[in-house]
Amino acid sequence: MQIATRQLADTALVGVVGRVDHRSAGQLEQALAPMMARVGSVRGAIVLDFSGVEYISSVGLRVLMVAGKQMRSQAASFAIAGLQPVVAEIFAISRFDRVLAVHADVPSALAQCSASALAAWQAAESPAGPSSPP
Amino acid sequence: MKQVRFWGTRGSLPVALTAAGVRRKVVAALRGASGRSFASDAEIGHYVDSLAFPAAATYGGHTSCVEIETGGPDFMLCDLGSGARPFGLSAMARRAGGAPQTFHVFMSHLHWDHIMGLPFFVPAFIPGNRVVIYGSHLELEAALRRQQEKPSFPVDFSIFGATMEFVHLEPGQPRDVAGVSVTTMLQRHGGDSYGYRFESRGRALVYSTDSEHPLAHAEHTDRFVEFFRDADLVIFDAMYSLADSISVKADWGHSSNVVGVELCQMAGARHLCLFHHEPVFDDDAIEALLAETRRLEEITRVDAPLRISAAYDGLEITL
Numbered sequence: 001m002q003i004a005t006r007q008l009a010d011t012a013l014v015g016v017v018g019r020v021d022h023r024s025a026g027q028l029e030q031a032l033a034p035m036m037a038r039v040g041s042v043r044g045a046i047v048l049d050f051s052g053v054e055y056i057s058s059v060g061l062r063v064l065m066v067a068g069k070q071m072r073s074q075a076a077s078f079a080i081a082g083l084q085p086v087v088a089e090i091f092a093i094s095r096f097d098r099v100l101a102v103h104a105d106v107p108s109a110l111a112q113c114s115a116s117a118l119a120a121w122q123a124a125e126s127p128a129g130p131s132s133p134p
Numbered sequence: 135m136k137q138v139r140f141w142g143t144r145g146s147l148p149v150a151l152t153a154a155g156v157r158r159k160v161v162a163a164l165r166g167a168s169g170r171s172f173a174s175d176a177e178i179g180h181y182v183d184s185l186a187f188p189a190a191a192t193y194g195g196h197t198s199c200v201e202i203e204t205g206g207p208d209f210m211l212c213d214l215g216s217g218a219r220p221f222g223l224s225a226m227a228r229r230a231g232g233a234p235q236t237f238h239v240f241m242s243h244l245h246w247d248h249i250m251g252l253p254f255f256v257p258a259f260i261p262g263n264r265v266v267i268y269g270s271h272l273e274l275e276a277a278l279r280r281q282q283e284k285p286s287f288p289v290d291f292s293i294f295g296a297t298m299e300f301v302h303l304e305p306g307q308p309r310d311v312a313g314v315s316v317t318t319m320l321q322r323h324g325g326d327s328y329g330y331r332f333e334s335r336g337r338a339l340v341y342s343t344d345s346e347h348p349l350a351h352a353e354h355t356d357r358f359v360e361f362f363r364d365a366d367l368v369i370f371d372a373m374y375s376l377a378d379s380i381s382v383k384a385d386w387g388h389s390s391n392v393v394g395v396e397l398c399q400m401a402g403a404r405h406l407c408l409f410h411h412e413p414v415f416d417d418d419a420i421e422a423l424l425a426e427t428r429r430l431e432e433i434t435r436v437d438a439p440l441r442i443s444a445a446y447d448g449l450e451i452t453l
Contacts, residue, residue: 022352022355022400057396058349058376058390058396059349059350061377062349062350065380086433089429089430090392090430090433092426093392093426093429093430094375094377094390094392095376095377095378096376099377099381
């Protein structure tokens with residue numbers, strides 16, 4: 001499993017690639033822990049880009065549950081975006097789609113969590129790049 | 135071991151199909167038969183058999199009670215939930231010429247829904263019969279005696295005419311009972327529960343109900359994977375959704391279909407039977423749970439397929 005993080009205004013956008021299973025879930029948990037402390041302290045958001053995740057096990061889902069709970073306790077946002085069809089089915093069967101904020105894609109998730117983060121993402125993703133003049 | 139027969143499959147307390155529930159099934163069946171004619175009862179039977187399970191049947195029913203048919207003269211049973219009452223009547227009907235019978239009963243734990251059938255277990259009233267109750271709880275005998283004390287029940291434990299015996303099973307130490315090797319393992323549940331692994335003639339059956347799985351503990355998972363290893367059938371507490379079992383119902387002592395599939399896949403088990411159904415689930419809800427669990431197994435399959443069933447009162451599974 002690979003994890004890459006980008007800071008967008010008050011939001012950490014975390015790209016996850018691979019399988020989040022019994023072997024790798026701890027890696028995700030460790031990666032999220034400092035982020036939650038940092039982002040939570042400013043009531044920001046964490047958005048997980050799951051478009052590269054091909055499978056998630058119960059242990060991985062537990063990590064998401066714990067993270068979502070901790071972020072809520074800090075009045076911060078936590079969202080997951082871009083589930084592949086198989087992973088979306090696992091979310092539905094486990095009922096995690098009912099307890100976590102799941103969005104179709106990253107911009108949808110950012111729009112729900114932070115306007116400034118969405119603006120930063122749009123600027124970065126635009127063909128002209130983030131530093132182009134208006 | 136030849137076969138497993140389910141007499142009680144519901145969790146927590148018995149659930150009866152209501153008049154309204156029966157009516158819905160009849161309406162659905164008649165709707166499906168609209169415009170058709172049947173020349174015989176056999177044709178009607180074929181039609182009924184073609185209906186979805188919730189339209190023509192019910193999951194039930196009684197609380198935990200599972201019979202293991204060993205092929206020998208003795209009866210083997212897991213738990214004494216309310217399903218022990220119909221089991222006892224069936225056992226009496228199967229009695230050959232009034233000969234005394236021996237019952238080996240294995241208790242997962244002593245919560246009410248797993249012991250409530252004993253006061254109504256008719257074979258225990260018959261002199262000459264022998265009822266041997268096994269378990270790993272030190273208070274096993276006291277708990278069963280206590281439920282029949284006044285003011286909870288009018289008939290004291292001493293009324294039983296059969297010989298009532300209690301046998302302590304040390305977890306992890308296999309014991310031979312009627313030609314079957316029986317091993318118990320501690321499970322996470324309020325007041326503790328114990329899972330059972332039965333092995334005989336190359337067949338392995340696991341009975342693991344009222345068992346919560348703390349997902350953060352890898353050593354716990356490893357222990358269960360080993361206990362389930364290559365089992366022909368795993369009867370598994372799938373009472374809650376995974377999300378509920380680790381959030382609003384965390385520490386309630388139960389598990390989910392998702393964890394059942396994962397443990398069985400890791401263990402190389404061949405058949406997972408969802409058990410201890412949530413009492414608020416109707417037949418449609420359990421049927422949907424079964425379909426979802428089969429789908430989960432399909433999309434997460436790595437090696438050989440894992441067969442999935444949902445237990446119902448009356449289900450028989452050949453080992």
